[in-house]
Amino acid sequence: MVRSTASAPAARSLLDVRRARASAVLQDRSGTQRALASAEKELERATLKDTPPAVSWMSTADVNAGADRRLAPRDL
Numbered sequence: 470m471v472r473s474t475a476s477a478p479a480a481r482s483l484l485d486v487r488r489a490r491a492s493a494v495l496q497d498r499s500g501t502q503r504a505l506a507s508a509e510k511e512l513e514r515a516t517l518k519d520t521p522p523a524v525s526w527m528s529t530a531d532v533n534a535g536a537d538r539r540l541a542p543r544d545l
Contacts, residue, residue, distance in 0.1 A: 479520040479527045482511040486532060508532045 485508035492500035509532050520527075 476519055477515075477521050477524070478511040478513075479515040479524045482508045482515065482532060483524050483527055485511060505532065 485504045489501045489504035489508065492504055509529070512527060512529060512532055515527070517525075
């Protein structure tokens, strides 16, 4: 069964982490911060019931890893 990401906050969180990485590559500091904040918010909303198996591994550690050295403000 394929689920829409519209009802899967964990999937949106993963997409936001990837958007943050892309924003960092573009040296868009505010875009990076917005995407990471959104990723955290979406992951907080996630429940086991609405999380597709493909993103069931997502955790706050994964969001925090999105803010690793590659996204650090000194690199922007």
